[in-house]
Amino acid sequence: MSSAKSRPLGLRAKLTAWSSLVLGASLAAGFAWVHHGLRSVLEARDDAFLYRKAAELSAVVRDYTPEGSEALEAEIRREVLAYQSEGLVVVLREPGRVFVAPETEQSRGLARRLEGIGSGATLETLALPASGRYRVLRAGLAGDASLDLGLSLAETESTLAQFDRRVAFGGLFFLGLSVVGGAFLSRQALRPVAQSIQTAKRLEPSNLSERLPRTGAGDELDELAGTINELLDRLAAYHGQIIRFTADASHELRSPLGAMRAAVEVALGQPREPGEYREVLASLGEQCERLTALVNGLLLLARADAGEMPLRREPVDLSALASDVAEMYEPLAEERGVRFRSECGSPVPVLGDSGRLRQLVTNLVDNAIKFTEPGGSVTLRVGGAGDQARLVVEDTGVGIAPDHLPHVFERFYQADSARSLGGSGLGLSICRWIVEAHGGSVEATSRSGSGSAFVVSLPRAAAAPEKNLVLRNGHA
Incomplete structure (x- = not known):
C-alpha cells in the first residue's frame, strides 16, 4: 500500500463541488415540492369528480322505482361507458342484489373488497393485487341501499410518472450544465488567485519588487x-x-x-x-x-x-531636568565659544523615564553645541501648551539642507558636515524613539547656514496614567 497521501482538493474543485451540491439539493427539494403539489392537484381533481358523479347517480337511483331496475342498470352502464377511459367503477348495493358496472373482473374484485366495509360518505384509497390502486367514495342511500364509486388511479400515476421522468432528465441535464458552468466560473473567479500564487513564488529576499495583480473589480x-x-x-x-x-x-x-x-x-x-x-x-x-x-x-x-526596552513611568519635572543638563553643558559651550542660554522656569511635570528623558535632552543639546560655530548661540527652552509639555533646542549653527532634513532621524544618516565632526549617526534616531515611546512627537526645522530647531512635545502629567509598564515596539 502506498504511504503517499492523496492530494487534497483545490479551492476551484471545492467551489465547483459545493455549488453543484447546493444546486442538486435545491433541484431535488424543488422537484419533491412540485411532485407533491401536482399529486395533490390530481387527487383533488379525482375526488371532485367522484363527488360529482356520486351526486348525479344518487339522484338517478332515487328517480327509479324498484320495478325499473333494468332501466336503472342501463342508465348506470351508459354513465360508466362514458367514463370508461378514466376507469370509473360503480357498485350499487340493494337488499338481495349487487350491481357492478362495468362487468369486468377488476370491477368485481373491487366490489368484493368493499364488502364488509362500513358505508358512509367517505373517501378511501384501495390497492388491488391485480388491478392497481383505486380512489373509492362510499355514499349511502335511503334504506339499506348504498352506492360505491371507484376511480382507477392509473391515469394519475401515469401522469406523475411521466412528470417525474421529465423532471429527472431535465434536472440531471441542468445539473451537469451547472457543474461545467461552475467549473468555468470558479476558474475565472480564481484566476487572480492563481496569478497571485505565481507572483508570490517569484518573490525572494533579494527581489521584493513583484506585486500581486489587481483586477480593479473592487471585490x-x-x-x-x-x-x-x-x-x-x-x-x-x-x-x-x-x-x-x-x-x-x-x-x-x-x-x-x-x-x-x-x-x-x-x-x-x-x-x-x-x-x-x-x-x-x-x-x-x-x-x-x-x-x-x-x-x-x-x-x-x-x-x-524587539519590544524589550523597559521604561519607567514616574513624575518628572521636565524643566528641572533640562536645567540640570544645561548646567552640565555650560562649561563645554563656554570652552567652544558658544553662548548657551537656558529658559527653564516654572515646573512642567510629565510622566516618563527620567533617565531616558535626560538622554533625550543631552543628545539634542550636545548636537546643537557641536554644530554651532564659535560666536553662535544655543537656546534651551521648556514650557507648557495646554496638555502638552514642549522642549525646544535652537542653535545658530550650520543648519540642515532641505534635502537632508526629512532624513535626520534615520539611523546612521549624516549630512556631510556631520560626518566631518564624527558621531555615530544614531543620536537623533534614539531621540525619536524616546519621544515616541513616551507618546510624544519631535520635529526638526532648519535652513542651511541659519541654524536648526528641534521641538519635542510630550503629554503633561495630568494627561497620562501613573504606572510602570514595559513599552512594546515604542508603544505603551
Whole structure:
C-alpha cells in the first residue's frame, strides 16, 4: 500500500463541488415540492369528480322505482361507458342484489373488497393485487341501499410518472450544465488567485519588487491583493532598512577599528619613547569610547525594535531636568565659544523615564553645541501648551539642507558636515524613539547656514496614567 497521501482538493474543485451540491439539493427539494403539489392537484381533481358523479347517480337511483331496475342498470352502464377511459367503477348495493358496472373482473374484485366495509360518505384509497390502486367514495342511500364509486388511479400515476421522468432528465441535464458552468466560473473567479500564487513564488529576499495583480473589480480578492501589496511594500522598506543598517553599521565599526589597528601597527613598527606610547594608548582609548557608544546605541535600538526596552513611568519635572543638563553643558559651550542660554522656569511635570528623558535632552543639546560655530548661540527652552509639555533646542549653527532634513532621524544618516565632526549617526534616531515611546512627537526645522530647531512635545502629567509598564515596539 502506498504511504503517499492523496492530494487534497483545490479551492476551484471545492467551489465547483459545493455549488453543484447546493444546486442538486435545491433541484431535488424543488422537484419533491412540485411532485407533491401536482399529486395533490390530481387527487383533488379525482375526488371532485367522484363527488360529482356520486351526486348525479344518487339522484338517478332515487328517480327509479324498484320495478325499473333494468332501466336503472342501463342508465348506470351508459354513465360508466362514458367514463370508461378514466376507469370509473360503480357498485350499487340493494337488499338481495349487487350491481357492478362495468362487468369486468377488476370491477368485481373491487366490489368484493368493499364488502364488509362500513358505508358512509367517505373517501378511501384501495390497492388491488391485480388491478392497481383505486380512489373509492362510499355514499349511502335511503334504506339499506348504498352506492360505491371507484376511480382507477392509473391515469394519475401515469401522469406523475411521466412528470417525474421529465423532471429527472431535465434536472440531471441542468445539473451537469451547472457543474461545467461552475467549473468555468470558479476558474475565472480564481484566476487572480492563481496569478497571485505565481507572483508570490517569484518573490525572494533579494527581489521584493513583484506585486500581486489587481483586477480593479473592487471585490474581496482585489482588496486582499491590495492588502498583501501594502504588506510587501512595508516588508521591502523594512528589508531595505536592514540592508542599509547592516552596511552603515559595518562602515561605522570598521572606521574606529581601522584607526586602532593603524595606531597599533605604527606603535609597534619601531621602538618609541614612553610618551609616544601613551599618546597611542590615549588614541586607542578614544576609539574604544567611540565603539562603546556606537555598540550601546545599536543595542538600545535593537532592543527597542524587539519590544524589550523597559521604561519607567514616574513624575518628572521636565524643566528641572533640562536645567540640570544645561548646567552640565555650560562649561563645554563656554570652552567652544558658544553662548548657551537656558529658559527653564516654572515646573512642567510629565510622566516618563527620567533617565531616558535626560538622554533625550543631552543628545539634542550636545548636537546643537557641536554644530554651532564659535560666536553662535544655543537656546534651551521648556514650557507648557495646554496638555502638552514642549522642549525646544535652537542653535545658530550650520543648519540642515532641505534635502537632508526629512532624513535626520534615520539611523546612521549624516549630512556631510556631520560626518566631518564624527558621531555615530544614531543620536537623533534614539531621540525619536524616546519621544515616541513616551507618546510624544519631535520635529526638526532648519535652513542651511541659519541654524536648526528641534521641538519635542510630550503629554503633561495630568494627561497620562501613573504606572510602570514595559513599552512594546515604542508603544505603551
